[in-house]
Amino acid sequence: MVRRATIKAETPPAAHLPEGGLSVGYLMGRARASLLSGLDAELAPFGLNAMQYAVLKQLAEGSARTAADLCRYMYYDTGSMTRVLDRLEEKGLLRRERCREDRRVVFLRVAAAGRAQLPRLRAAGTRVLDDHLRGFSPAEVEALKRLLGRMIDNGLRPKLTGGATDLHARGGKP
């Protein structure tokens, strides 16, 4: 995260990048970078970045209750997550609370201050997304999601020459 600002953003009239090869990859990188830098810019007034917002949002929505949950849910490194949570806790937007039944886990609760900020944060998030999806019909958004989802699925079940990626899809214990 942090992408602080779009790289210069010279003055490209259109987004026609390298045609051949990884075009799709380039386009995804550019689109994602634009989304993230826009989000970072909108969140800057609150002293937050995109990742911190995402974490806060997932916690508030109940999609996750612990750091491990968040990491699984967001495909994020556990070490980095610890530090994200540190920053959120420092800012007083989050509280950590050791679980009594299982003393390994630490529950994460959005603090009152965080809960108070969330509506504005959410507004910033939807603003950026809607802006990037300007002119998209609902069907087109759905199509985009579907195509991206298929790419992800393909990546999870690679059919490469020798299974080079570290997928150890332990398919169900015997």
Add this chain to the structure above:
Amino acid sequence: MVRRATIKAETPPAAHLPEGGLSVGYLMGRARASLLSGLDAELAPFGLNAMQYAVLKQLAEGSARTAADLCRYMYYDTGSMTRVLDRLEEKGLLRRERCREDRRVVFLRVAAAGRAQLPRLRAAGTRVLDDHLRGFSPAEVEALKRLLGRMIDNGLRPKLTGGATDLHARGGKP
């Protein structure tokens, strides 16, 4: 770059992420990460990462001749580019050659060793991309590119509340 390997890659049966909110952003991040980690894995045997490959490729194809060219073309930071080129030069895949007419610029030439590796690198690149696009019809690939391109264009011409992003689209000299 460098994403060295996919984050754990636990065992998610499908890519159904957070429905609401930034879903598109999450999906793009995941898809891009999958592409990059796959590419890094395929390039690891050559001691290269995705970024180094991309640079070498653009240079070989004549899309750019200098560091500044590459940065504009790939939306990349000039400082980071210098270091990417340093590594490629260290590996003997690239030569720097000061221009005589304009002594500020340094021409970049793919060294013989680099040119020799390129076919295998290219093969790795297309392998990863094709793998992620498995089952996609040409029309679907085209649709995906078009949708991503529109998102990028939207991001370049933001219609946000107060032009928060640092776009200074100096619209054509008068």
Add this chain to the structure above:
DNA sequence: GACAAATCACTGCCGCGGCAGTATTCTTAC
């Protein structure tokens, strides 16, 4: 011709993400 502005490559600095390793606690197997 002189000065300002722009361009190019590069460097120092900082934050972040990913990996590997650690301590603690729980679960499973024998």
Add this chain to the structure above:
DNA sequence: GTAAGAATACTGCCGCGGCAGTGATTTGTC
């Protein structure tokens, strides 16, 4: 009951990306 394994959170370490600033050189302006 105990030992082995897994899970959780955390820390140290390293590489990389982005920003700001520098020096050299060229271009543009008056």
